[in-house]
Amino acid sequence: MSLESIRYERGRLEILDQLLLPLQTRYIKVQGVEDGWKVINKMQVRGAPAIAIVGCLSLAIEILKDDCVDKKIMRQEIEGKLNYLVSARPTAVNIKLAADELINLANSLSADENVTADDFRERLIRNIESMLIKDIEDNKAIGKFGCETILKRLEGDSHVRVLTHCNTGSLATAGYGTALGVIRSLHAAKRLEHVYCTETRPYNQGARLTAYELVHEKIPSTLIIDSMVSALMHARNITAVVVGADRVAANGDTANKIGTYQIAIVAKYHNVPFYVAAPLTSIDMSLKSGDRIKIEERPDREMTHIGEHRIAAPGISCWNPSFDITPASLITGIIIEKGVFSPGKLHEAVP
């Protein structure tokens, strides 16, 4: 079964400490909002969907323990705590959207005289719990559609060799994963021959996290260096590339981990289909194209050091954009929980 990065049952939350991966597998208890803020801020949990869910679940843990009878005070506290949670990683948009939704719900429940304080608590907790379930369901739907669309291109019942980039698995979502979910589905369908994952410099999410998940689940897999993608496509007959997305613009241009654009170019050169797998919440129809997406630049130290160990010449300056934009023209299909759409038909899928 999938690696569990988030272990939750009502009143109990534990998360896998991603800072210790891949060398140690240790879960941390999250006993309330303060713990939630800490694990998000310290990056013990990462990946936009996972951050949103862990933050909200930490609130659910706290709401359950609360015995306040005044809904107005509760509403006020919930709003304050959600804003506090959002502040742990201010650039992660998913937790902000989830917080806004919960604040709206709290407002309307608070205003409704037929709702008791206990009902109020129960409804909020259920709403949060449903986020966890929905994220996994959406990922499984993405996995199913992605698996189907990749297999549809094949003749007979041959097996596929897939390449992925960065980490889009159980460790970045509530579970299962987006691009890695597609790979899980292919494996479950017994049609996956092999998956290749890139190291994903400079933060090494591929080598540390994706490789960890693949080894954990005994999926036949091989790690390559980011610059080996072309050599790999030349040497082995790669069936498809599947990557995740940080954000998809209305025209299909996709912002994702640095290096994605390069993989899309070399996939086109080798006639390998290139898929983006992401939940609907990653599609931002307010952005006409990828040009409007601001590229975050990260500290030099991520490139010059591994832990405390310096790996680059002292004095060299660095350029460290954390993601790049893959133009829609290089994307074969965008896999969402409703199906697979060519970039040009994305508007048909998004309400």
Next chain:
Amino acid sequence: MSLESIRYERGRLEILDQLLLPLQTRYIKVQGVEDGWKVINKMQVRGAPAIAIVGCLSLAIEILKDDCVDKKIMRQEIEGKLNYLVSARPTAVNIKLAADELINLANSLSADENVTADDFRERLIRNIESMLIKDIEDNKAIGKFGCETILKRLEGDSHVRVLTHCNTGSLATAGYGTALGVIRSLHAAKRLEHVYCTETRPYNQGARLTAYELVHEKIPSTLIIDSMVSALMHARNITAVVVGADRVAANGDTANKIGTYQIAIVAKYHNVPFYVAAPLTSIDMSLKSGDRIKIEERPDREMTHIGEHRIAAPGISCWNPSFDITPASLITGIIIEKGVFSPGKLHEAVP
């Protein structure tokens, strides 16, 4: 002036210990063939031209100290010592070729009755010393031709932004460098705005060695991760790519450090000219095309560890080809010491 990786005057040889770079700059005295073997075998010196020159210079140091009067014994010793030196890095072809040349010279001098033992020593030492001079001269010619060809494409006296991969500088040659020699020439001509160098995973020659040379010589430069090349070409207006070569086939297909092929593909996509800079000795007209070049695969540990520090998930398997083949169709020009040739015209340049 260029970084001195090899310091030589008659009777005295020191090499820069590349294992300590970029954190420490320390020279090692090489007092004879045994020291020469050690620095080559331990990779304190690397780069095919540099290995050949350091090996032969270590022999020159030893010949000078020798006071034998029997040319036949000397001839025999020299052959033995050269074969011993070649054994330090058996795959480096340049030192084998240089050794063969010296053995031929020793044979003919030994057979010539007009040559005294002292003449014999002097001729061999001079021949070795001339290798050092010739390598630097060839590199400077490569630099000059490369600089001219890149500037010729520009309008007016604008400045260039160049990208390079791996290390092809003073640290890989007798001095000056091939691709990095072209960059040095552009800088000397005051036409270089900026050079970008890739990290060059998994052995990080770009981050450790090229960055070290560029900082040392105050050439305006920035380090990028291998997967950032496309984002860089999109964001900054790159004038040209210049890389080195391990071997060039008769049709222009070029074997070079892993990742070169990928850079050539994305350069084509962005309409950026792509140059290979290499001495004539790297061109192998006996190979019809790159298909005939065997790709060396290196140990997993190079990918999974940085020093003693594990950076990849335990249990993951790795694919670690040390170079790839860039097809001639992606190469704008091959820069050798005789000029710049399109891959299809290489046969005109090579005798």
